[in-house]
Amino acid sequence: MEFWLRLARSRIAKDVKAGRGDVHIGFALVCRLFITAMDKRAEGDGRIWSDLLQYAEQVVAKHPPRH
Structure with a gap:
């Protein structure tokens, strides 16, 4: 888990520097979705x-994440 959090933080910082500040909104929504799914379960x-x-398995199978 720590690896993915560090990777996400690094990629978010790069996106912000590139002028894509909406990455914060996207990350927050993904986190809220994940927490909602855990709560409901x-x-x-x-x-x-x-x-x-x-859905995540389908997306990652079609578009493997870059490391």
């Missing part, structure tokens, strides 16, 4: 979590 509703994982 803890409440017994795993649909958002399942959908999130399925």
Whole structure:
């Protein structure tokens, strides 16, 4: 987890320097989505979590992340 957080922070800083400040909004929304999915799963509703994982797997399979 620490690796991905450091990588995300570095990439966000580069995007901000390149004038793409909306990266903060995107990251915040992704974090809120992740937390919402975890909360709903803890409440017994795993649909958002399942959908999130399925979508993420599809995107990453088509567009593997660069390291």
